[in-house]
Amino acid sequence: MIALVRKELALYFSSPLFYLLAAVFFALGGWFFYTNLSFYVLMGGMNLSLGFWQYQFFDLRQLLLVLIPLLTMRLFAEERKLGTLELLWTYPLRDAEIVAGKFLACLAVVGALLLGTGLYPLLVAPHQTVALGPLVAGYLGLGLLAAACVACGLFLSALTDSQLVAGASTYGLLLLFWVLTWNEAAVGADALRVLKPFSLFDRFATFALGAIDTRDVSYLVVFTVAFLGFTFLALDSRRWRGLR
Amino acid sequence: MRLRRAVRGWSQLVLEAGLLVVGLGLLQVVAERTNRRFDLSPGRSLSLSPVTQQILAEVQEPLRLTVFYRRGQRERYAALLARVADASPHLAIELFDFDRYPDRARSLGVTDYGEAAIEYRGNRVVARAFPEEELAGGILRAVRGRRRRLLYTTGHGERPPAGGPGSLGRLTAALAAEGYAPETVSLLDGPLPDDADVVVAAGPEHDFAPAELATLAAFLGRGGGVLLLLDPAPLPQLGAFLAGLGLRLGDDFLVDRERRILGTDGLAAVVELFKTGNPITDPSGHPIDTGVVLPSARSVDVAGAVPGVDAESIARTAPSGWAMADPDRARRGEEPDRAHHDVPGSASVVVMAEVGPGGGASRRRGRLVVVGDADFASDAYLDLLGNRDLVLNAVAWTAGEEALVGPHEERTPEILRPLSPLVLSEREARTMLVLAAAVEPGLVLALGLLIALVRRRRG
């Protein structure tokens, strides 16, 4: 499985598209950081720990939503199109290892990008003490959210041989989990109550504010495991469905 | 170790997927029920304060909370209400847009944005839904069914309850939030009303008349609560009264040259030593561990045992302090020394006492708390260290309201960890922008280009 992770990482880091994506990610992240900071300082923000990072994390969440489908769409769709997936199935490699390997590789890539956003607290640190608490909570939340989105994208990528279809459907599904509770005026109060626990993005809110609720951690983990499980089932279905 | 995998079909796939979802769903349901919050935010602003939790613990029957918010501000209340809902299973909470449901608001007595109607056992209380203390206070009022009366004494140059220099505006507001309806009273107007819970003398400058003291004594005898906040000022009659209860009111001025607290002219005394096990400084295991700052303090101590009075000192200043015998010398900023009869070491500043025999159905013993300072509770100093906790706990205990005794919502201690407002110059801000939005992505692009070039060369 490690070999698979290495291969995926090699493919990611040797593709010019990836560097472009990463650069755009950092450029936008940096821009948001600057505008959030300016706004906050302008408003006489006393202590950044009380509220600033919240906005930054919300913005990073948005960036993740945009970025992740672009990273996950190739995971299985490309292999299927190339025909190399069939070959993988002739090596002494379990299906679960294939799923895990691709998942971990993509997650590592996203993790590296999140690590890059660690620049922002570093930039603030010389000017004001940065409380670690909210940062820990926020990044933990982002990490779990990223895992959930990657798992979702991985699954959808396993269903098709077209990267385009994989990417588009991942956007669609993730957006669904977002807009679920977006417009409270349109959705009734009762529906809101029922749907809210499923919304990936509402689950992230507490992390951004600086607290870790075990139930939110649990939901994001459950979400991830569910989609990894679905991916495994999708791969496994070749045994009776054939390779198409 | 593989089982013989028979070939499957769609139905089996759906079944397996379904089982997975159901299994995970059950796990999630358990997680929802057993949620634990790790609040890493500074000031723990995302958890309910222990006082609020205690109040909620008193809710034993269904309590209905209906909050009416201004459009666009739902989130502000939703977060707090979610926390409150988590803390008690008896709460039914509903949020309504005030403008969309004006009739419902009116029928519940809500007249303004951001108010909550709290219904419990037939009582209905309208309180502000934000911040947390207000809501908790409203809930407590609904649970108790009545307001508590808190009377400030007047006529001795006491600090005004609201407005004016050195006032107790913030304290009064906090007390109001907890359900104390503040009033002023003159002790010369005859006996204190029976349903008064607490009488507070907040920093009298002039002494009390014997008649007034007799009124106080009678009130104590009836089971009332008295809280005396006494700045260093000559109060001989009061001193004698307290002596009669076995308490010694010092005529000194406590200073602490070593612990110069920012903004207190170096005259403040710092209380560091708290008696454990009492409901004011150590309520249910939540000691006031941040200390208390008394900007101008005098000592108050237990002198000797008096029958019918159970008194104890519950807070003392730090051992590095001095009790200066002449307050004027202290105010002039002179250094303490033994030659002037100044006494080094820790001095007692807070005494709590239960007075009288008690007995009778609702009769309890009179409660008296004497604190050797008043300005620690004023607006300027209320939010330093544990000042707020001390005075609110003292009021709560004196009033007999155990539920309100405990650590209140924590404020970021601005003195001990100065967090200056973040001020950035144009240049600094620009540097940050460039580094974050141009340099970092630029480096990544450069890396990508480099790799592309290397690959092209190597084929």
Added chain:
Amino acid sequence: MIEVRDLTKRFGGVEALGGISFTIRAGEVVGFLGPNGAGKTTTLRILAGVFPPSSGLVRIAGRDPLVEPLACRRAVGYFPEYAPFYPELRVAQYLDFVARLKRIPRSARRAEVARVVAACGLEDVAGRRVGTLSKGYRQRVGLAQALCGDPPILVLDEPTIGLDPGQVDEIRALIGRLRGARTVLFSSHILAEVERVCERVIVIARGRLAGEGTPAELGERLAAAERVWLRVDAPAGAAEAALRALAGVRAVVPADGGFHVEGAGPDLARTVGEAMRSGGFTVLELVRETLDLEEVFRRLVTGR
């Protein structure tokens, strides 16, 4: 080495394999022949471990892939049709990846990669990205990947498709070198190509076994399977009787005013023509019909 009995495979409602049985001994090089869509790839995939059969028995080096799937996969080196590859990886990099996946221990990996690179003649391109190689080289990379780990069994699906004759020869030479040392099963739909390398040929058509034997035997049967279309000017039954009486004629099928005559070659046409003349019949039309592979196989099945 490979044993297959009553192998079936269904995909949804479609039957891809309807019951195949054959055995391949260790060290044999066997050709797997059949028209497109016959089920060759499906069978090879089952042997390589891509998916299990719907029913039937499979033994790879004595093991059951349903019970010991990983061990079976380790025993088989697979070369899929159209030689898939990762365009962005370099040859050596790719083969190292394959070596890792095949669980070759670190100490042996480098040597193994070098070995297959040499065996497939990839030394010159080892540092180039696979996507930049010509088809011939890519096919060799595919073979190298299959050879990696030195598995006892090689299963190759159309290893020479799309190659020019020179390249085909090279591949054939490579396979030939493995004879005796490794068991090789490779598929093709070109008989001529198969018969030069293989000791034995298995023929499959429409999901079933159509025949088995050495290339010589098959060639004979093919040669034996000639057909001509004959129209004569003669009373109905007479010509037919004369034809049937001919030695070597296996079937006479009347149709459209004439006869399809099938029989043993060589040169059935001449035989029939002479027979008609000597029988006094005027030959109106005599056309040699090429037998399509389908028919060949069908005949092989029916044994005629």
